[in-house]
Amino acid sequence: MQVSHSPRAMSVSFDEPNLIASAGLAPIMDLARTAGLRELADSWLSVPTDKGANAGLKIAALVAGMAAGADSIDDMAVLRHGGMKRLFSSCYAPSTLGSFLRAFTFGHVRQLDAVASRFLGNLAKQAPLLRGPGAEGFVFVDIDDTIIEVHGYQKQGSGYGYSGVRGLNALLAIASTKDTAPVILAQRLRKGAANSARGATRLVADSLATLGRVHAGSPVLCRFDSAYYGHAPVSAALAGGAEVSVTVRMNPAVKRAIAGIEETQWRTIDYTDAVFDETTDTWISKAEVAETPFTAFSSRKKNEHVCGRMVL
Template identity: 70%
Template sequence: MKVAALVAGMVAGADSIDDMALLRHGGMKKTFQGCYAPSTLGSFLRAFTFGHVKQLDAVASRLLISLARNAPLFGTSSGEDFIFVDVDDTIIEVHGYLKQGSGYGYSGVRGLNAVLATASREDTAPVIIGQRLRKGAANSARGAKKFVTEALGTLQRTTTAGPVLCRFDSAYYGHPAVSAALAGGADVSVTVPMNPAVRRAITAIDADAWTPIQYTNAVYDEESQAWVSAAEVAEIPFTAFSSRKKSERIPGRLVVRRIPELNPKAGQDQPTLFDTHRFHAFFTTVKAATLDTVAADKVHRKHARIEQVNADLKDSALAHLPSGKFAANSAWLVAAVMAYNLTRTAGILAQGMFAKARTGTIRTKPINVPARIASSARRQRLHLPDAWPWQTEWENLFTATHAPPQAA
């Protein structure tokens, strides 16, 4: 009941222990049971240990599996379109030195490191299939092998059909993460750092192999501080981790995108003698017959959608990590993920504009309903607003969650 109360508070917009008081305001006690005081929920979280957090991880996994059985979280599949599993970590900023595990990570701010795995199709909003809280100074790829294995295991138990493609950034370019994805039956698409082997492969690409591409929307390039709307892509066969023993080497394709290096000093009177480029490469095990060079590059760049999930969580329950105890904050992260997936499912069942909306939009419209509770003939009635813009979506959600029980 206390875990359910925490999740319910987060679905309603709570981002701290004190905010859980919203479960007890107005007529909430007349409609819901188990409206705990914030202090009770805070004491409950602080009693967690590492083992309790792992048990709660299992609860979150089973909740997602149950939600997938009752709502089309991954849309309709032809059995051939990819399910994209994106893995990335983010720093949740904290203040003060009493937060266990806090430290300065790659972002330069003091915080704790949360790693997430999301799953989605091309036309569906992502749901979270794995989560873990780590100390702030943790390396991004720490524990990646086990984390990827568990995330793919959760996805398999949802019995969602279709090939799986794991997308990583360069922090996860290592044998543990890539081999775990392949062992889980997925392909990989991972950004590679510019090491000597990659540079040699890029040099070996034929000059006529480059294919121009045009971005749908211009992309802001941080290094040149300019908007880039065009680039060129090419590929070459590549064996990853060639320094390891033969059984651990992974063959695939190295897809390279190059962008012209803009010279601010060059002008019409004295142009550069030859063009120079900056290269961005990623390694993929997807066959060229399934995704050609241009399509593979386009698919890999959409790994950035996980950043929207990070921003969504930080705009809701992960705006704060409320406790000084690391295990309590780990449990808070798991509850936040359950609240996210539950809200995402509500948006899908409501249909309309909420199928892909941010959880904040779903929360403020069909969830936080401006209603009035009245008692009549010993029965409680919920009076909803007249001419409410989201009446249809709310009724869709109510019908889906309160349908007559199925036959035995």
């Protein structure tokens, strides 16, 4: 006979009918209502069969659940705790929301992208997300990917990418200024083994179009690391009216450009914080920098060359 038992799982529910556990949820969802989240989802989403009915209400419920801390379908039960039923006109069961999401195809994901882009534009009308009137300087758009670790071999799309961790790969476009917090302009969830640059060209174009809705008129600088050094992403950024800062890969053209820099062109700079070099067992507090004209993608047709300057 076993006297002491350890439960395999435990759940906690908030059952006070006159209170809600997430005090900040009401103003968040009121802001979502003012920005037209439900109406946008009803207009743009076309999920078939009864699973796609009332798309606006279901999208609003999913947003509310995530704002309240839900990170799985089962966690959406948080919307049925306490006084939530008095706060929301429709409290869907987690299984209903799960069936709704499982009916999505990639086309519906693109429809949801359209909802998110327009919703962000409406939010910007309620409050300046990036900067107030009269502010100067660049709006920075950073493109990068991240690995979302998952567990279990049955997780659809999971795989081992460049990090060696089993997960999914998310590609993000984030806008920021020197004075404001970052704002996610666009995102794409990909297989875990996806190449970093996969889909980046389309994401760059989408993010710059969204930025035009959120904050138009300021100069834009797109920043990429070497994983996105390619003609397609760079040309997409330039076509969208942005300037580009990209880390170039070391290739013969780059080596020739570096070799052509004269010794007198190098300038010494001081680091704000010294860096310890384990190879030489010394602290490094200075470096030398230089810049030189550089034509990227010179192996392509002449009208596809991109002229700029290379900083080393």
